[in-house]
Amino acid sequence: MSNKRTAKDFATSQEIRWCPGCGDYAILKSVTKTLADVGATPESTVFVSGIGCASRFPYYVETYGFHTIHGRAPAIATGLKLANPDLDVWVVTGDGDGLSIGANHLMHTLRRNVGLKILLFNNEIYGLTKGQYSPTSRVGTTSPSSPKGSFDTPVSPGQFALGSGAKFFARGIDTDKVGMRHVLQQAHAFQGTAFVEIFQNCIVYNEDVFASFTDRRDAANTQLHLRHGEPMLFGDNKGIRFNQDSWSLEVIDAQLSPDDVLVHDEGNAILARLLVDLHLPVAMGVIYRQPAQTYEDAYYAHHPSRMRRVKKTRDFIKGPSSWSIDEGKGKA
Amino acid sequence: MNKNKDVDSIVIRLAGDSGDGIQLMGSQFAVSTALSGADFATFPDYPAEIRAPVGTTFGVSAYQINLGGGPITTAGDAPDVLVAFNPAALKVSLPLLHRGALVIINNDGFTPRNLAKAGYDTDPRQSGALNDFQVVEADISHLNLEAVREFGLSKSEGSRCKNFYALGVLLWMFDRELAPVETWIKRRLADNATLRDANIKALHAGHAYGETAELAASLSQISLPSAALEPGEYRSITGAEALALGIAAAGELADRSVLFCSYPITPASPLLHRLSRLGELGVGTFQAEDEIAAICAAIGASYGGMIGITSSSGPGIALKTEAMGLAVSAELPLVIVNWQRGGPSTGLPTKTEQSDLYQAVYGRNADTPLPVLSASTSGECFEVAIEAVRIALRHMTPVILLVDGYLSNAAEPWRIPDLSGFERIETNPVPESDSSPQQRAFTRDPGSYGRPWVTPGMPGLMHRIGGLEKDIDTGHISYDPPNHEQMTVLRAAKVASVAEFVPEQKIELGPDEGELLIVSWGSTYGPVYQAAQRTGASFLHLRHLNPLPKNLASIISRFDKVLVPEMNAGQLVTLLRDKLCVEPISFSKVSGQPFLIRDLVEKIESISGEAS
Numbered sequence: 001m002s003n004k005r006t007a008k009d010f011a012t013s014q015e016i017r018w019c020p021g022c023g024d025y026a027i028l029k030s031v032t033k034t035l036a037d038v039g040a041t042p043e044s045t046v047f048v049s050g051i052g053c054a055s056r057f058p059y060y061v062e063t064y065g066f067h068t069i070h071g072r073a074p075a076i077a078t079g080l081k082l083a084n085p086d087l088d089v090w091v092v093t094g095d096g097d098g099l100s101i102g103a104n105h106l107m108h109t110l111r112r113n114v115g116l117k118i119l120l121f122n123n124e125i126y127g128l129t130k131g132q133y134s135p136t137s138r139v140g141t142t143s144p145s146s147p148k149g150s151f152d153t154p155v156s157p158g159q160f161a162l163g164s165g166a167k168f169f170a171r172g173i174d175t176d177k178v179g180m181r182h183v184l185q186q187a188h189a190f191q192g193t194a195f196v197e198i199f200q201n202c203i204v205y206n207e208d209v210f211a212s213f214t215d216r217r218d219a220a221n222t223q224l225h226l227r228h229g230e231p232m233l234f235g236d237n238k239g240i241r242f243n244q245d246s247w248s249l250e251v252i253d254a255q256l257s258p259d260d261v262l263v264h265d266e267g268n269a270i271l272a273r274l275l276v277d278l279h280l281p282v283a284m285g286v287i288y289r290q291p292a293q294t295y296e297d298a299y300y301a302h303h304p305s306r307m308r309r310v311k312k313t314r315d316f317i318k319g320p321s322s323w324s325i326d327e328g329k330g331k332a
Numbered sequence: 333m334n335k336n337k338d339v340d341s342i343v344i345r346l347a348g349d350s351g352d353g354i355q356l357m358g359s360q361f362a363v364s365t366a367l368s369g370a371d372f373a374t375f376p377d378y379p380a381e382i383r384a385p386v387g388t389t390f391g392v393s394a395y396q397i398n399l400g401g402g403p404i405t406t407a408g409d410a411p412d413v414l415v416a417f418n419p420a421a422l423k424v425s426l427p428l429l430h431r432g433a434l435v436i437i438n439n440d441g442f443t444p445r446n447l448a449k450a451g452y453d454t455d456p457r458q459s460g461a462l463n464d465f466q467v468v469e470a471d472i473s474h475l476n477l478e479a480v481r482e483f484g485l486s487k488s489e490g491s492r493c494k495n496f497y498a499l500g501v502l503l504w505m506f507d508r509e510l511a512p513v514e515t516w517i518k519r520r521l522a523d524n525a526t527l528r529d530a531n532i533k534a535l536h537a538g539h540a541y542g543e544t545a546e547l548a549a550s551l552s553q554i555s556l557p558s559a560a561l562e563p564g565e566y567r568s569i570t571g572a573e574a575l576a577l578g579i580a581a582a583g584e585l586a587d588r589s590v591l592f593c594s595y596p597i598t599p600a601s602p603l604l605h606r607l608s609r610l611g612e613l614g615v616g617t618f619q620a621e622d623e624i625a626a627i628c629a630a631i632g633a634s635y636g637g638m639i640g641i642t643s644s645s646g647p648g649i650a651l652k653t654e655a656m657g658l659a660v661s662a663e664l665p666l667v668i669v670n671w672q673r674g675g676p677s678t679g680l681p682t683k684t685e686q687s688d689l690y691q692a693v694y695g696r697n698a699d700t701p702l703p704v705l706s707a708s709t710s711g712e713c714f715e716v717a718i719e720a721v722r723i724a725l726r727h728m729t730p731v732i733l734l735v736d737g738y739l740s741n742a743a744e745p746w747r748i749p750d751l752s753g754f755e756r757i758e759t760n761p762v763p764e765s766d767s768s769p770q771q772r773a774f775t776r777d778p779g780s781y782g783r784p785w786v787t788p789g790m791p792g793l794m795h796r797i798g799g800l801e802k803d804i805d806t807g808h809i810s811y812d813p814p815n816h817e818q819m820t821v822l823r824a825a826k827v828a829s830v831a832e833f834v835p836e837q838k839i840e841l842g843p844d845e846g847e848l849l850i851v852s853w854g855s856t857y858g859p860v861y862q863a864a865q866r867t868g869a870s871f872l873h874l875r876h877l878n879p880l881p882k883n884l885a886s887i888i889s890r891f892d893k894v895l896v897p898e899m900n901a902g903q904l905v906t907l908l909r910d911k912l913c914v915e916p917i918s919f920s921k922v923s924g925q926p927f928l929i930r931d932l933v934e935k936i937e938s939i940s941g942e943a944s
Contacts, residue, residue, distance in 0.1 A: 012796075014808070043791045048632075059796050059809065064788035066635060067798030068628070069658050075625035079632025079640060080788070082618060083591055087636070087788050105628075108621040299616070307589050307638075309614030313581040314751055316610065320463035322567040322748060 007032040010042065012062045018053060023174030023200040027121065028060055030172075030180035031090075035063075037181065038188050045088045048077040050097040053128050054121035054200070057092040071102020074109040077116050078295075085296040088188075091118040095136040096126050099155050103135075111165035112295040113192040117184075120157055120195065121174075123202035124209050131205035143205070157197045158276030162269065162288060168194040169272065169288040173214050174201060179225065179284055186286050192294045213282040224281040228266045228289075234281050242274075249274045251281075266290075342506055343410070346495055347394035347425045348417030348441065349387060387449035389420045397499075415498045417441045417472070419450035431464045431568035432743025434505075436498065440473035464568040466741055468547060472498055472538075479537035483530040493534035500538025505547050507925070510539060546598040548682035548741055562747060569746040571710040571739030575669065576606035578717025580613035583639055585718065586725060586757035589614040591633035592641045593626045597648045598681040599737035600671040604643065623651040627668065631655060634664045635797075637787035639721055643669035645737075646688045647678065650695075656730050657700050660823060662797045663774070663783050665724035665731075667717075672736040672854075674924045683924025684738040686854045687900035692732045693878045693907060699820050701827040703727070704878035706734040708857035711746035713739060715754075716875065719834075722757045726833065727826055728782040734877070736899075738855045738926060760784045762793065770795040774807035780833070781826035828879050837881035842870030845890035848939060851916065852897055853877060853904055856927055860897055863932030867940070869895075877907065885912045895919055895939060897932060 010032035018024045035045065045063035049055035051070035058065025068076050073091045081089050098106050098120045109116065125143065126132040132145040136157065140149040161169045168190045172183040180198070187194035199210045213222035221235035231254075232240035239254030239261035254261050265271055272288035300306045396411060413434045416422035418441035429435070437457065447455055456462055457469065476497035480490050496517070503510055514532055521528035541547075583590040592607045592615060594600065608617040616638075620626035623644055630640030644652065649670045659666045672688045674680030692704045703723050707716040713735060724731045762784040763775045773786040773795045786793045795807065803810035804818045839849075841864045852860040853874040864871035872887065874880070888894055888908075894916035896905050902918040909915060919935050921927055 014796075042794050044789055046788045058798070062794060064794050065796035065798075066662070067796065067800060068631075069654055069799055072624060072628040072655065075620065075628035076632035076635070078625075079591060079593060079618070079629030079634075080636040081632075082616065082629070083589075083633040083636030083638040083640075084787075084789055104621060105625055108625070299618075303616055304611040305614070307611075307614060307616050309584060309589065309612070311612040312751075313577060313584050313613060316580070316613065317577055317748055317751070318565070319567040319569065319573070320460040322565050324565050325563050 005036050007036045010035045010062050012060055014059045016060055017056060019204050021203045024053060024121065026174045027198055027200065028057065030177060030184060032061065034181055034184040034188065038185060040088060044086060046080065047090045047092060048073045048080065049092040050102055052094040052097045054092050054094040055097060071097050072105060074102065074105040074116065074118065078109060078114050081114055081116060081296050082299060085115065085300065089116050091116050093118065093120050095120065095122045095124060095134045099157060099160065100135045107164040110161055110193050110195060113167050113292055114295040115192055117187045117194045118196065119198060121198050121200040122157055123200045123206055125202050125206035127202050127205055156276060158287065159273065161195045162273055162276065166195050167192045167290045167292050170196045170286045171284050172196060173199045183285060190289065192292060213280065222281050224278065224283050226264045226283055226285040226287060228264055228286065231261045231263050233261060249278050342412050343396055344413040344502055345394055345396045345411035345425055346415045346498060347392055347421035349391055387418060387420055387446045389424050389450055392421045392424045394421065394425065413502060419447045419452050419456065422456060423450050423452065429465065431745065433465050435462060435465045436468045436470065436501065438472040439469050440471050466743060475541060476534050479534055480530040483526050485526065485530055489527065493531050496531045497534040497538035500535040501542045501547065504539045504542030510535060546681050548599055548737060564747045566745045566747050568743045569710055570741055570743045571707065571713045571735055572602035572606050574710055574713035574746065575603055575717050575735065576610060578714035579607065579641060580610045580615050581751060582718045582721035582757060583614050585754055586639060586721065589616065589638045590641060591616050591618060591630065591638045593618040593620050593629040593633065594643045595620050595623045595626045595648060597645045599673060599740045600643050600645045602740050603669065623648040624655060627652040627655040630666055631659050631664060634666050635787065639665065641667045643671065645671045645673050646675050646691065649688065649691060653696055656702065657696055658799045659730040660700050660702055661799045663728045665728055667720045667724055667731050667733060669733045669735060671740050672734060680924045682737065684736045684855065684926065685899045685922060685924065686736060687903065688734065689877065689900065689903040689907065692734055699823065701824050702730050702732060703827055703830045704732045704734060705876050706854045707739060708854060708873055710739050710742050710744045714749065718754060723830055725757055725759050726782050727780045727830060728785065729826060734854060736855050762786060769793040770807040771805065780829055781822060831879040831882045834876055836883045837872060837887060839870055839872045839887065841865055842868060846870060847892045848895060848936065849888065849891035850895045850897065856897060856899060859927040859929045859932055862929045863936060866933050867936045869936050880911055888912060888914050893917060893939060895936065897927060
C-alpha cells in the first residue's frame with residue numbers, strides 16, 4: 001500500500017449518536033488512529049458488537065461491521081473467525097453487554113483463545129437503558145433501579161478474564177491517547193483473544209466514577225503504566241513491592257529500597273492477578289500476556305481438510321453397504 | 333419381519349454365552365410363558381452342545397422375547413432388537429436382523445480375546461459392520477455388577493442378573509411396564525429372596541440407566557410396502573445420516589463450506605455426531621457453550637461466507653429465538669434444524685412429537701416471518717436439507733427445518749440419489765453500480781427479495797449490518813415510521829415468495845376430489861400413507877408449512893372434509909384455519925408414540941360412516 005491510510009480513512013459518514021462529551025468519542029479516535037498505525041485493510045477488518053452505547057461503535061468505523069444482539073457478539077465473532085480466520089475481528093462490548101447478559105460467551109471465548117480483540121468499555125453503569133447499576137457498579141451505587149444504593153458485589157473484569165483463562169489482558173483510559181494507542185497496538189498484534197478493559201467515563205449517568213485515578217493532574221501518582229521487563233515505578237520515586245507477609249502488592253519509596261521494586265513480567269499469571277487488584281495506583285497497559293495457540297489455528301489443524309472440500313458427497317453417500325432392486329422385483 | 337405391522341409387538345433377542353446364564357434364563361422364561369399371559373412370550377434358542385466352548389460362535393445361546401399385547405407371532409420373526417453380550421453372539425445373530433434393527437452391545441464382552449474367538453479380525457463396532465443398524469453401546473456387565481453389589485452374590489450369580497439389567501434398559505426404551513417382569517421374577521425365585529431381590533434391582537437399575545442416558549429407540553416398523561420401492565440402488569439410512577449428507581451435498585451444490593454449530597441436546601445430537609465425520613466434504617462442526625452461542629456462531633459463519641447451520645430440539649430452539657430475529661433483520665442465510673420432542677419444558681426428551689409447529693411459524697417477537705419446511709421420512713431428510721439451504725441462500729433468510737426424534741434414529745431403505753440431478757445452489761450477484769457499498773449490499777432481487785451475500789474480505793464493499801431497522805433502499809439505520817412499514821411488508825413478501833419457487837402440492841393417493849382428504853406433515857407419513865391406502869381416502873403430505881403451497885387452498889376446496897392427523901394438540905389444524913380459512917377435523921395424538929395404522933383407519937372409517 002503506497003498511500004498510507006490515516007485515521008480519517010476509517011471514519012464513516014454516519015452521524016455519531018453518543019452524548020456530547022462521552023468517553024466513547026476518544027476511544028473511537030484511538031481505535032481509528034491505531035487502525036491507521038498498524039496498516040489495517042478496511043475490507044479485512046470487522047467490528048462486531050452487541051447492544052449498549054459502546055455497541056454503536058461499528059457504525060462509525062469504515063470497515064465491515066455487525067451490530068448484533070445483547071451479549072452475543074463474542075459468539076457471532078467466533079463463528080465469523082472460524083469461517084474466515086484471515087479477518088481482523090474486533091469485538092466492542094460494555095460492562096452490561098459483556099459481563100452481565102453475555103458473560104458466558106465472554107468466558108468461553110477467553111478460554112478458547114479465539115483470535116478476537118475484545119474492547120470492553122467499562123463505565124460501571126447501564127447507559128442506553130438510562131442509568132441502572134451494572135455488574136461492575138460499586139456497592140452503594142444509587143441509580144433508578146437502586147435508589148437506596150446497590151448492594152451486589154461487583155465483578156472485576158480483570159479477575160473475570162484471568163479466571164476464564166485469558167491469555168492477554170490490558171487496560172486503558174478513554175482519554176489517555178498515548179496509553180490507549182499502546183494498548184490497542186499490543187492487542188492488535190496478539191494472536192488469540194486480546195481482552196482490553198477501557199475505563200470509560202459516562203458523563204450522563206456515572207460521571208467521574210474513575211476520577212480518583214483518571215484525573216490528569218494527579219495521573220503520575222495514581223496510575224502505574226506497566227512495561228514488560230521494566231521496574232514498576234510511578235509518581236515521585238514510588239515503586240511497587242510484593243509484601244510476603246500479606247501476599248499483596250504495596251507502594252514503597254523506590255529510592256530507599258530500589259532492590260525491592262518489582263519488575264513487570266507479563267507472563268506471570270499470579271502477578272497479573274495482584275496487579276488487577278491494585279487500587280492506587282491503578283495498573284495500566286499490558287497486565288498479562290501469555291501467547292498460546294489460537295482456537296482457529298487449533299480448529300483448522302484438527303479438521304481433516306482445513307475446512308476445504310476434498311471429497312465429493314457421492315464418495316460418502318452409499319454408506320457401508322448398499323443393494324440393488326431390479327425392475328419388476330420388490331424388496332426382499 | 334412383517335414391515336407393515338403396527339408398533340405393538342417387539343421381538344427382542346438376548347444373545348451371549350451359555351455360561352452367561354442365557355440358557356438358564358431362556359428356559360425359565362419359556363416355562364413361564366404360560367403363566368405370564370400375553371404380556372410377553374419367549375423363544376429359547378439353545379446351542380446343540382450343553383457346554384459349548386466359551387466365547388465361540390457355536391457356543392452362543394439366545395432367547396427371544398416378544399413384548400406385546402397382541403397375539404404372539406412365530407419364533408421365526410426377525411428380532412427388532414438384539415442384545416449381544418459378546419462378539420460371537422453378535423456374529424451369529426446379525427444375519428437374523430433386518431436393516432435398521434436396534435443392536436445393543438455389552439462392551440464388557442468385547443475383549444480382544446472374545447473378538448478373536450468369534451473370528452472377527454477387526455472390531456465390528458469400528459469396522460462399519462454395524463452401519464446398517466442403530467447401535468447402542470453400554471458396559472452392561474460392569475453396570476449390572478455395580479447395581480447388585482449390595483446383595484453379596486458371587487460374581488457368577490451377580491453376572492446372571494445382567495439379562496434383567498438389559499431387559500430393564502429395553503423396557504425403558506420401549507415404554508413397557510416393569511411390573512409383569514417383576515411379578516415373574518418374584519414367582520420364579522420365590523424360594524431365593526436374595527437372588528429375587530438382586531434380579532429385581534438389576535431390572536430397575538437397567539431401567540434407570542435407560543432413562544438417565546436418554547436412550548431412545550425408533551424402529552422402522554412402518555414403511556411403504558415393498559411394491560412401492562422403485563428400482564435402483566438402496567442403502568439403509570437414518571434421518572440424522574440423511575440430513576448430514578444433505579447438508580454436505582448442499583455445500584457442494586453451493587460451492588461453499590458449511591459450519592454447523594450446535595449444543596448437545598436429545599434427540600438432536602446424532603446430527604452433530606454425523607457431521608463431525610464429514611470434514612472432507614468441507615463441513616466443520618463447532619460445539620458451542622450454549623444454544624444461543626450455537627446459533628450466533630452459525631450466524632457469524634454465514635456473515636463470513638460459509639453456510640451457517642444450527643440444530644436443536646424445542647427447548648433449545650426457544651433459546652435461539654432472538655438470534656433468528658437478528659438473521660431475519662440482517663438478511664443473512666441460516667438453517668435451523670429442530671428435532672422436535674414432547675414438551676412443555678424438558679417434557680419427554682426421547683419421545684416424538686410434532687408440537688413445535690406454532691413455535692416455528694409464529695414463535696418470534698414482532699413481525700418476523702421465516703420459511704418453515706419439514707421432512708417426512710428419514711431418507712427425505714437428504715433432499716429437504718438441500719432445499720432448506722437453497723431457500724436460505726436465494727432469499728437470504730433463516731429457514732427452519734422441522735424433523736423429530738423418530739426420524740433421527742429410525743433407519744429405512746433409501747434409494748441413493750444421483751447428485752447430478754440436483755440444480756446448483758446460486759446466490760444473488762452483487763450489483764455493478766455507482767451506489768454506496770451499503771446500498772449495493774441491500775439491493776434485493778425483485779423475485780425472491782434476496783440480497784447479495786456480501787461478506788467481509790470483499791474489497792470495496794465495506795458496510796454495516798445489524799438488528800436495528802434499516803432504510804429499505806440505503807441500508808442505513810432508519811427509525812422512519814413509513815420505512816418500518818415498508819420493511820415489514822418486504823419481509824413478509826420475501827417469505828411468501830418462497831411459494832413461487834417450490835413445486836405445487838401433489839395429492840399422493842386417491843382421487844383429487846371427493847369426500848375426504850387427509851392432510852399430514854412430518855414423520856407421520858408412514859402410518860398415514862398406509863391408512864389412506866387401506867381406506868382409499870385421498871391423501872396429501874406437506875413439506876412446506878410456511879408458506880403453504882400455492883395450490884393447497886384449491887385442492888382442499890375440492891373435498892367435503894379434511895382430516896389432519898398430527899402428533900400435537902392440533903397445530904396444523906390451526907395453521908390451515910388461519911391461512912386458508914378452512915375447518916379441518918383434528919386427529920391428534922400426544923402420547924409420545926407414533927400413530928398406529930389401525931387407529932387411523934378407524935378414524936377415517938368413522939368419518940366416512942358419518943357422511944354416508
